[in-house]
Amino acid sequence: MIFFGDSQQSDVDLAVIGAGLAGTGFAASVRQRGFEGTILLFEAGRGPGGRVATRRRRDDLQWRLDHGAPCFSFSQAPQGPLADLWNPLLEQGIVQPDCGLVVGLNETGCLVDPPDHPLLQGPRFRGVPTMASVPEALLKLAGANTRGVFGERISSLRRENGWWCFSGHLRARSLVVTGNLLAHPRSLAMLGWHDVPLRSAVPLNLDLALDAALERIREMHASVRWNLMLDFPCFPEELPRQIWLTSNAQEKFGIERIVLHRQQGRRLGLVVHGLDDGSPITPASQPRLLLEQESRQRKALAELLLPWPELAQALPVARSLGVMRWGASQPLDAPLPPSLQWCQPSAVGFCGDWIAGPGFGMAEGALQSAVDLAAQWI
Numbered sequence: 001m002i003f004f005g006d007s008q009q010s011d012v013d014l015a016v017i018g019a020g021l022a023g024t025g026f027a028a029s030v031r032q033r034g035f036e037g038t039i040l041l042f043e044a045g046r047g048p049g050g051r052v053a054t055r056r057r058r059d060d061l062q063w064r065l066d067h068g069a070p071c072f073s074f075s076q077a078p079q080g081p082l083a084d085l086w087n088p089l090l091e092q093g094i095v096q097p098d099c100g101l102v103v104g105l106n107e108t109g110c111l112v113d114p115p116d117h118p119l120l121q122g123p124r125f126r127g128v129p130t131m132a133s134v135p136e137a138l139l140k141l142a143g144a145n146t147r148g149v150f151g152e153r154i155s156s157l158r159r160e161n162g163w164w165c166f167s168g169h170l171r172a173r174s175l176v177v178t179g180n181l182l183a184h185p186r187s188l189a190m191l192g193w194h195d196v197p198l199r200s201a202v203p204l205n206l207d208l209a210l211d212a213a214l215e216r217i218r219e220m221h222a223s224v225r226w227n228l229m230l231d232f233p234c235f236p237e238e239l240p241r242q243i244w245l246t247s248n249a250q251e252k253f254g255i256e257r258i259v260l261h262r263q264q265g266r267r268l269g270l271v272v273h274g275l276d277d278g279s280p281i282t283p284a285s286q287p288r289l290l291l292e293q294e295s296r297q298r299k300a301l302a303e304l305l306l307p308w309p310e311l312a313q314a315l316p317v318a319r320s321l322g323v324m325r326w327g328a329s330q331p332l333d334a335p336l337p338p339s340l341q342w343c344q345p346s347a348v349g350f351c352g353d354w355i356a357g358p359g360f361g362m363a364e365g366a367l368q369s370a371v372d373l374a375a376q377w378i
Helices: 021-032 080-091 133-141 186-191 197-201 208-218 247-253 286-304 309-317 363-377
Strands: 002-004 007-009 011-017 039-043 054-057 060-066 095-097 102-105 124-127 146-150 158-160 163-165 171-177 222-232 242-245 255-262 268-275 319-329 348-350
Touching: 011 021, 021 039, 021 080, 021 133, 021 363, 060 222, 060 255, 060 268, 080 095, 080 133, 080 363, 171 363, 197 208, 208 348, 222 286, 222 309, 242 247, 247 255, 247 286, 255 286, 268 286, 286 309, 286 319, 348 363
Parallel strands: 011 039, 011 171, 039 146, 102 242, 171 348
Antiparallel strands: 002 007, 054 060, 095 124, 158 163, 163 171, 222 268, 222 319, 242 255, 255 268
16 A cells, blocks of 8 residues: 555556656656646665665765766757756756766776767766755655655566556556566566566557567667775865776776765765676676676776876775666667557556667656656656
8 A cells, every 4th residue: 555645545547667767757747747646656776766876874874975877968958848847956956067077098097088978978967965866856846646665676567457556456557667677578587587577467469559669679788887886985185076988998997987976074985887798697696796896896996096096095995885786778779769658558658768869878868758758648
């Protein structure tokens, strides 16, 4: 049962799987369009965030580490319905321009210009005080008839008598999926599932739009990051915000970038965005891979931090906060068309940065797909 105001309900109008930027953006967008029904968001993490989640420590309430995306990237200033969703966050100070220094590092460890990467080309913003502040704010914009269920991964779905059925007695009239683990066969090996949940919930030929969407999703490839989190006891005064490795350096070290987060008391949080080496990821292999990635990345950092001697010297005493694995589906050559983003016969929709081709990995892609779906769904 879920409480909405003073009432307890097991049936909701809309269920959203994933409380990241796309999921919370979709919930806020449908509210902006006048939807007054009940919304329930499921999130495997401890709170809203997804790939813009923030790590907090119980023993130090001022310590915060954005261990996923370090900023919100756009190819251009938000326009139209996207601006209607984003600009209020700017006006309230929940996001602000990210003016942090970005530097490049080549395969010999020399500082160079940052690479020509789409994430660095357009406007960039930071959440205040953390990146997770933005999905948290969007969740509030979604209103009192919206609730989140956190720390629960949905692994099975049923479609019965026009309802989407979840764990326990929860049912929803419509379903929105922001990632595609429930739709992609790669989830079978990674999570040890026996079938693709959306496919087993809606058999072939019952919803031709969903059949076509699942076939397109099946063609996607995953992009995996192993993000090592470290807590340094101190930091020098002059530090960049992001250190991007050149393509040759990425190939040599298996690392995409390093992100630095200043903390109170002159401490530093550091996140290494490690690249995947293609090793099969299964429930049995993941614990070993996490340890291997941490060992490999700490070894690489000993060389990569040499331009900042104080950091390099402090590396042996930096406290490890573990490795977080992130998975994201690479977009198709062309975005998922609107006709497949919302599948009316089975009342299931898709949003996320993996749908919008030019916006992959950006706030722009996640939010644009959310407002596009909201326009269809209402």
